[in-house]
Amino acid sequence: MNTVNTLVRRARRGDAEAFIALIEECKMTLQRVALGYLRNEEDVADAIQDTILDAYEHIGNLKKEEYFKTWLVRILINRCTKRYRMNQHKAYLEDYSEEAQRDVGKADVEFREMLSILPDDSRVIFQLYYGEQFTIREIAEILGMNENTIKSRLHRGKEQLRVALEGR
Amino acid sequence: MQEKELRRVLGAELRPSGVIDAKMEEAYRIIRNAEVGQTGSKKPVIQKVLVGIGSVAAVFALMVTFCVMNPVLASEIPILGGIFSKLSDLFSFGQLPEEDTVLLYQDNGTASVDKGSAGESASDGQGVRDTAVYQQTSGDITITLTEVYASNQALFIGVNVKNAQEFPEMALFADGTQNLSVETVEYYSFRPDAIQSLRHIEGKFADAHTYDGILRIDYSEINVDDSRYQQMLDSAGVTPEDIGQTGNEEFWLTDENYAQYIDYYEIPETFTIKLDISNIVGDLAEPLPLEGQKSAEELERMSDEEWQKYMKTLPQEWYDYPNKYENWWQEGSWSYDLTITKKDSASRVIEVNQINEAGIGVRSIELSSVEMTLNTVEGNDTFAVALDADGNKIENGSSNAYELAIAGHDISRVYIYICDYDEYMDEIKGYGVPGNHQDRSFQEVLEERAVFKTVVETGE
Numbered sequence: 001m002n003t004v005n006t007l008v009r010r011a012r013r014g015d016a017e018a019f020i021a022l023i024e025e026c027k028m029t030l031q032r033v034a035l036g037y038l039r040n041e042e043d044v045a046d047a048i049q050d051t052i053l054d055a056y057e058h059i060g061n062l063k064k065e066e067y068f069k070t071w072l073v074r075i076l077i078n079r080c081t082k083r084y085r086m087n088q089h090k091a092y093l094e095d096y097s098e099e100a101q102r103d104v105g106k107a108d109v110e111f112r113e114m115l116s117i118l119p120d121d122s123r124v125i126f127q128l129y130y131g132e133q134f135t136i137r138e139i140a141e142i143l144g145m146n147e148n149t150i151k152s153r154l155h156r157g158k159e160q161l162r163v164a165l166e167g168r
Numbered sequence: 169m170q171e172k173e174l175r176r177v178l179g180a181e182l183r184p185s186g187v188i189d190a191k192m193e194e195a196y197r198i199i200r201n202a203e204v205g206q207t208g209s210k211k212p213v214i215q216k217v218l219v220g221i222g223s224v225a226a227v228f229a230l231m232v233t234f235c236v237m238n239p240v241l242a243s244e245i246p247i248l249g250g251i252f253s254k255l256s257d258l259f260s261f262g263q264l265p266e267e268d269t270v271l272l273y274q275d276n277g278t279a280s281v282d283k284g285s286a287g288e289s290a291s292d293g294q295g296v297r298d299t300a301v302y303q304q305t306s307g308d309i310t311i312t313l314t315e316v317y318a319s320n321q322a323l324f325i326g327v328n329v330k331n332a333q334e335f336p337e338m339a340l341f342a343d344g345t346q347n348l349s350v351e352t353v354e355y356y357s358f359r360p361d362a363i364q365s366l367r368h369i370e371g372k373f374a375d376a377h378t379y380d381g382i383l384r385i386d387y388s389e390i391n392v393d394d395s396r397y398q399q400m401l402d403s404a405g406v407t408p409e410d411i412g413q414t415g416n417e418e419f420w421l422t423d424e425n426y427a428q429y430i431d432y433y434e435i436p437e438t439f440t441i442k443l444d445i446s447n448i449v450g451d452l453a454e455p456l457p458l459e460g461q462k463s464a465e466e467l468e469r470m471s472d473e474e475w476q477k478y479m480k481t482l483p484q485e486w487y488d489y490p491n492k493y494e495n496w497w498q499e500g501s502w503s504y505d506l507t508i509t510k511k512d513s514a515s516r517v518i519e520v521n522q523i524n525e526a527g528i529g530v531r532s533i534e535l536s537s538v539e540m541t542l543n544t545v546e547g548n549d550t551f552a553v554a555l556d557a558d559g560n561k562i563e564n565g566s567s568n569a570y571e572l573a574i575a576g577h578d579i580s581r582v583y584i585y586i587c588d589y590d591e592y593m594d595e596i597k598g599y600g601v602p603g604n605h606q607d608r609s610f611q612e613v614l615e616e617r618a619v620f621k622t623v624v625e626t627g628e
Contacts, residue, residue, distance in 0.1 A: 016196075016199045016200050017200075019199065020196050020199065020200075023192070023196075027192070028181060028182065031182055031185070031188060032178070032179075032182065035182075041185055041187045041188065042187060044185075044187075044188060045185070045187045045188040045190070045191035045192075046191060048188060048191060048192060049191040049192065049194065049195045052192065052195040052196075052199075053195055053198065053199070056199050081253070082266075105182075105183045107177075107180035107181060107182060107183070108180075108182050108183050110177050110180065111177055111178065111180050111182060114174075114177045114178060126174065126178060127178055130171065130174040130175045130178040130179065131175070131177075131178030131179045131180075132179070133175070133179065145374075146374060146375050146378065148375055149374060149375055
């Protein structure tokens, strides 16, 4: 029996530990996706916390267990977007440069650099497709966009990425 | 860059973050301590546990306002806030307030839940609304009304248009928007007659089959009661066609007799609108050429007589709206019943009541979350302009020059200047264009040349 589905069923019946186990499974996804929106670590942490509480409140209404991760990421993106708009005037570039100077691993540096190169309107799509390996259809559902739009953004984004990297 | 490399970098295991871990642990603690209900069953009464827990409570209070008052479940919240959010960067009034927006139709096909305020109709008694009320199909075109926000000044409706056929390439404005227009007949509960209108929807094509836009209906367009004027014409046996004829000047509506014949309906806090759409029109990106059509340079070189002669050679159809040379359109029948409740916590009126000896001044300014309306006292030969606290011009968001879009402006202090109309248009206005006249600021020139000026502290 699929472990995730079992955990979701238990979580829907109010099993806190089952829910927490599900979140832990998705922890890295939440962190990577939130970083695509919010460069400041505090904001990322707050957005993830909001998402966890929101998801626990409403997990009883998740229609299909196998869609748990898609559903969770959709909630996260909503929270991130809201938080991003609230903080739009903040100097995220400055936050990023401070963070880059800290002692973070090579993977983190590469990850953040890639995010900064990616075009704004494609960043989250790239993250979901290449980083989290969602399908086009799942991404369309998460973002509420047309599948063809997702494909064209991926195509265009790769072209823009290629040009940006050639210029470095 | 190869796909393998993208996957490696974007899917990398990042270093653990103490900050993120701490916040997650705090959330887990809250969940583990969630209150047990009286029945003994465990239910996540997260709200009660959060009271008094610093920032988390504040954040959750926001979530309660956004999610729980509207009992739409997290999985059914419109992704990224729907059309209002999608177009917030493009729309002339910016981001419309989410907390005051009522969802009508949701993209995943579920019914929206009746909040008991705006959008009440066709409920099945359990608060679940039939989506057919807000989504109508006629021919190849499906028009869906997705959300609504009603301030003290205007009504904003999210509109999604889907075409089974591909839309032709439509005109793109410099600000990135693409507009569609709809021919409407509108029945409002607060007035006995219907209003026929051509409404403009501001938005963008999402793809070749889909358009998202926002329709704004200003209350000043729907509250005019000209019944006394119509009665006067009826008594005199004058038809609307007769009015324009020479010799009928006494029947014209002028500034002098306007107050004598025109009243205003009060827009109630809650009202209904039956919105009937009979045609949807777009402007082609590349108008079809007319046979024998002259270029702009050729037209400029013509004398008035030559120009008038040329215009008579153009086909009658070209003068129609819409026409096949300049427009795409689709006739049909799309009809919606809406119940609207004004809701904007930022709505207020600030009385100013400053009028100078020449009878020019400002009565008040009306504020909502997204706009400011200047209610001035002027003649025909003056023009008002408003600057924000930083001295930046606040532009109008609609075709009405005094309905200003405040998004992105600091309106804690508003400077209002009224100038001679010709002087403003010919000389002063240019100072307000970025890059022009670097020697003097727009505000300096207005301070010097306005015939009336005042400062309003709004407390925003």
